[in-house]
Amino acid sequence: MGVILVTSRSFSDGDLDLLARAQIAGHRILRGPAHHELQEMRPLLHGADAWIAGTGPVTAEHLAAAPRLKVIARYGVGTEAVDLEAAAQRGIPVTNTPGANADAVADHAVGLMLAALRFIPDGDRRVRDGDWGVRRGRELGAATVGIVGFGRIGQGVARRLGGFGSRVLAADPFLPEEAVRAAGAEPVTLDDLFTRADVITLHAPGGQRLVDAARLATMRPGTVLVNTARPDLVDETALAHALRDGILAAYAADTLDGDTAASASPLLADDLADRVTVTPHLGAQTTQAVDNMGRMALDNAIAVLAGNPPVHPVTR
Structure with missing residues (x-):
């Protein structure tokens, strides 16, 4: 045995x-x-x-x-x-x-997009405090969504977005353009994606920094960023500044740098609670x-x- x-x-x-x-x-x-x-x-x-x-x-x-x-x-x-x-x-x-876990993570990524675009977590918190004032959100179907990393999960996100009617861009250096188009997305460079998308979702491998202050400066004001991949893909300090400056409308993630030890993350500051949603590695669960x-x-x-x-x- x-x-x-x-x-x-x-x-x-x-x-x-x-x-x-x-x-x-x-x-x-x-x-x-x-x-x-x-x-x-x-x-x-x-x-x-x-x-x-x-x-x-x-x-x-x-x-x-x-x-x-x-x-x-x-x-x-x-x-x-x-x-x-x-x-x-x-x-x-x-x-x-x-x-x-590709389907599970793809579901979760779309869920985080909806949560950010429609202020769902913030709305729940405010109702519990007796505040029924409304915040006007945006529809996912009206958004151009950029998918960074177009493997199994990224393609699963694209399939789901097809039901909403979103325009889908995808950047992946390892896939030929015809494969990206066949999977329902427009192939673009990473730089192009960051300048054109209303919502950006990260599905790239870790070990690289894709979102820093320089790249954030190229994004359209009011962009929503979703990260169900790895925390090292983003510079959390730069994200916090971009949220306060209005470059980012919201950040929704399934991970933080240091994870359970990340209570000091700049993204968890009280003044960002209405624009930041973080889940505890629920994507594959x-x-x-x-x-x-x-x-x-x-x-x-x-x-x-x-x-x-x-x-x-x-x-x-």
């Missing part, structure tokens, strides 16, 4: 019984902490044959503590927290779950997405433990 260490909080927390699925395949699930703190992880890693890893770091030190480890199955898409070089040196394949991520991660682990190639390998 193989031991599959799981450090994702939501694994098997949907409709699928993944614990039973692992048992049928001849393996036992062992739970570990999502933060991956090394001292706490050492005894768990020592006996692990596979690791279904959450968002915590997977370092060379973690791998050195796991002499039996045969596969790292990321529960999700991003692998920036995994030391891919260290895993390759040890001959440990790394996998992920591409597309598992649907029953369907949790089931998809868990099933795909477990299938990757079971395949490798059975001596077969992984279903969704990650290459460096």
